[in-house]
Every structure is written in structure tokens, then in C-alpha cells.
Amino acid sequence: MSWSARSRDPAGPTDKASEAAPTEHHSPGLEVVLETVSERESVRVLDLGPAVPANFEYLSEICRHIRYVDLLGQGGPISEFGEADGQELRRLARKMLPSDWGVFDLVIAWDLINYLDDSRVEAVVERLRALCRDGAILFAMIATSGEVPAAPPKYTIVDRSAVMCEGETLAVVECPRRPPAAVERLLSGFSVERSFILRHRIQEYVAVRH
Amino acid sequence: MFKRGELDESGEGMAQAAGPAKTTAKPASPPTRGSGSATIGPSIKIKGDVTGDEDLVIQGRIDGTVNLKKHNVTVGPEGRVKANIFGRSVVVDGEVEGDLQGEEQIVLRRTAKVQGNITAPRVTLEDGATFRGGVDMQDQRSAHEFAAKVAAVAGTSQDKAGVQPEKAPGKAEEKAS
Numbered sequence: 001m002s003w004s005a006r007s008r009d010p011a012g013p014t015d016k017a018s019e020a021a022p023t024e025h026h027s028p029g030l031e032v033v034l035e036t037v038s039e040r041e042s043v044r045v046l047d048l049g050p051a052v053p054a055n056f057e058y059l060s061e062i063c064r065h066i067r068y069v070d071l072l073g074q075g076g077p078i079s080e081f082g083e084a085d086g087q088e089l090r091r092l093a094r095k096m097l098p099s100d101w102g103v104f105d106l107v108i109a110w111d112l113i114n115y116l117d118d119s120r121v122e123a124v125v126e127r128l129r130a131l132c133r134d135g136a137i138l139f140a141m142i143a144t145s146g147e148v149p150a151a152p153p154k155y156t157i158v159d160r161s162a163v164m165c166e167g168e169t170l171a172v173v174e175c176p177r178r179p180p181a182a183v184e185r186l187l188s189g190f191s192v193e194r195s196f197i198l199r200h201r202i203q204e205y206v207a208v209r210h
Numbered sequence: 211m212f213k214r215g216e217l218d219e220s221g222e223g224m225a226q227a228a229g230p231a232k233t234t235a236k237p238a239s240p241p242t243r244g245s246g247s248a249t250i251g252p253s254i255k256i257k258g259d260v261t262g263d264e265d266l267v268i269q270g271r272i273d274g275t276v277n278l279k280k281h282n283v284t285v286g287p288e289g290r291v292k293a294n295i296f297g298r299s300v301v302v303d304g305e306v307e308g309d310l311q312g313e314e315q316i317v318l319r320r321t322a323k324v325q326g327n328i329t330a331p332r333v334t335l336e337d338g339a340t341f342r343g344g345v346d347m348q349d350q351r352s353a354h355e356f357a358a359k360v361a362a363v364a365g366t367s368q369d370k371a372g373v374q375p376e377k378a379p380g381k382a383e384e385k386a387s
Contacts, residue, residue: 053335057335069342
């Protein structure tokens with residue numbers, strides 16, 4: 001399986017003996033996002049990660065509709081991308097993020113982008129733009145080191161400004177090293193309003209649909 | 211009792227004929243036979259619509275719809291449901307492929323696997339539950355309250371949707387500890 005289609009529960013062998021310990025880290029990007037949406041009425045959230053109970057509990061305090069689509073989940077939508085490109089990639093992206101879900105005010109992408117190559121990111125972002133109303137916020141975490149955990153970790157909201165990262169393995173794989181300009185280009189249709197460089201080689205982005 | 215659905219080829223009976231559930235799972239409101247509740251046992255398969263006037267525990271398989279809006283529906287650990295479920299309260303320990311609508315609440319227990327949309331005033335996801343779909347928690351009352359709020363602010367020029375430009379200091383790259 002190529003890194004560009006890696007699932008959260010990879011079928012291949014994982015080094016269970018060296019499971020990564022959960023780590024809590026400050027998330028100023030999430031803090032900005034949650035503060036902003038908590039001021040809005042009837043917020044609709046699209047979470048591109050798994051339905052984590054703690055996240056659900058937290059988000060349900062500030063919104064009334066939450067949709068979960070674990071794009072990186074085992075056998076999940078992203079795995080359908082396979083080796084597709086061009087129009088086929090766009091067709092699959094429309095299938096995994098259909099218009100009949102309505103429009104959203106907040107998209108939490110977590111670290112999804114790290115596990116996709118540029119063409120896949122573009123296909124997904126194109127769909128996200130279609131699913132977001134003007135002014136909707138996109139939150140994403142981008143690795144700055146050029147490597148990410150071999151299996152996408154699970155992120156749990158601890159409080160308004162902190163998240164817990166739980167990985168299945170300490171093994172890492174290479175990922176595209178994307179400077180801010182490249183990220184801005186990939187997030188077509190969104191404007192990066194804030195970004196935060198964190199100590200653990202992650203840069204958080206808060207982008208707004210225009 | 212139940213509106214009769216289409217039985218599977220084996221012709222096994224419906225809820226009345228079901229043997230006692232093999233599981234010890236505790237439903238939301240523990241059903242007691244003969245006191246307004248019923249169990250669809252693990253060997254029972256139903257294709258069709260299930261309606262009724264008592265609480266229901268599903269340990270078998272249902273393909274169709276389950277409509278008990280005034281009663282509690284529990285999908286036990288062995289339950290496999292491919293149907294939309296309507297109930298006063300819906301608790302899932304097993305697997306459901308379909309939409310869940312609860313008049314009061316919906317609970318996905320740790321062993322639950324649900325793919326579909328959930329609508330209820332209160333929704334609980336327990337650690338370990340697998341869920342894919344949308345959750346809508348806007349009940350009738352809050353919908354009315356929201357409509358009233360919208361009506362109250364109608365006519366004002368302030369747009370509260372969208373990030374306020376003055377709060378977004380433009381592109382800023384910040385170092386955080």
C-alpha cells in the first residue's frame with residue numbers, strides 16, 4: 001500500500017511491541033476554531049476522522065449537527081482512490097463527499113492531508129469547498145518534518161486548546177514536505193487565516209472558505 | 211404485537227416464538243416478558259416492517275424498518291439490523307446499517323457498529339463504538355427556539371455567520387509552545 005492511500009488500521013504488519021504512547025499537546029489552531037464556531041448559531045460540522053466519543057461530546061456542546069466520515073479508516077473511502085487520477089479521482093471524491101450532506105460551517109481534517117499526495121488533496125479540497133458555506137472554517141494539521149506515523153493516529157480533544165494524539169505504532173513513513181505556500185495552493189478555495197508552528201513538527205492551519 | 215413481516219425461508223417464527231436471548235447484555239430499560247416488552251431472538255430473521263406497542267430487544271436479524279416511536283428499542287450484541295429504527299429511546303450494542311431516530315435519546319454502546327444517520331435530542335457515543343454518518347441533535351423545541359432567535363435578529367445588518375474580519379488578523383504564522 002502506498003503512503004498516499006494508507007488506512008488508519010493498516011492490514012500489513014505493525015510493530016505492536018513499539019506502540020506509541022498517547023501524547024497531549026497544545027493546539028492553538030483548534031482553540032481558534034472552537035472559539036470562532038462557538039459564537040455562531042446552528043453550526044454544522046464535518047469531521048474527517050473517526051467518531052471519537054470525547055470529540056463528539058465536546059463538539060455537541062457547540063453544534064447541533066456533526067457528520068463523521070473517517071476517510072483514512074480501514075477500508076474507508078480513501079482506499080477507493082487506489083491508483084485513480086484525473087476525472088476518476090474527482091468522481092470518487094464526489095462519491096465519498098456527496099452534495100446531499102448539505103453544507104457545513106466547520107471541517108476538521110486533522111492530519112488527513114499528510115497521507116495524501118497533491119492530486120488527492122486537490123480532489124478532496126475541491127469537494128470540501130463545495131460542501132462548505134462562505135466563511136466556513138477548515139482546520140488541518142500538516143507535518144513539517146517530511147515524515148508521519150505509519151498508521152494515522154487518533155486525535156482526541158482534551159479541552160478547548162489541547163488534543164491527545166494516540167498512535168498505533170512508532171513506525172514512521174515519509175510524507176510530502178509542504179511549506180506554507182504549497183499548503184495555501186493546495187487549499188484552493190480557502191484562505192489561510194492563521195497558522196501555528198508547533199514544537200512537535202506540526203503546523204496547524206485555520207483556513208476560511210471564500 | 212408486531213405487524214407481520216416476511217419471514218425467512220426457514221419459516222422461523224417472529225418475536226413471540228423466539229427463545230430467550232442468549233446474551234446477558236443489559237438493555238436500556240430491561241424488558242420483562244409479559245410486561246410490555248419483547249425479544250427477537252438470535253435465530254430469528256425478519257424481512258419487513260416491525261411495528262408494535264411495547265419495548266423491543268433485537269438479538270436477531272432484521273431487514274426492513276423498525277417503528278416503535280413510543281417505545282424503547284435495544285439492538286443487543288448479537289443483533290444485526292439493516293433498517294431504519296424509530297423509537298422513543300434506541301440503544302445499540304450490535305450492528306445497524308440504517309438511520310436511527312429517537313424521540314428522547316440514542317445510545318451507541320462500546321460494541322456498537324452503526325452506519326447511518328442519527329436524529330435525537332440526546333446522543334451518547336461510548337468509547338469503542340464505531341459510527342459513520344451524521345448526528346442531528348436539534349429537537350423540536352430547540353428548532354422553535356432557533357427560529358425565534360432568527361426572527362428576532364432579522365432585519366439587523368450584522369452578519370454573525372462567517373469569521374469576523376476584525377478577528378482574523380490576516381495571514382499570520384505564529385509560533386506556539
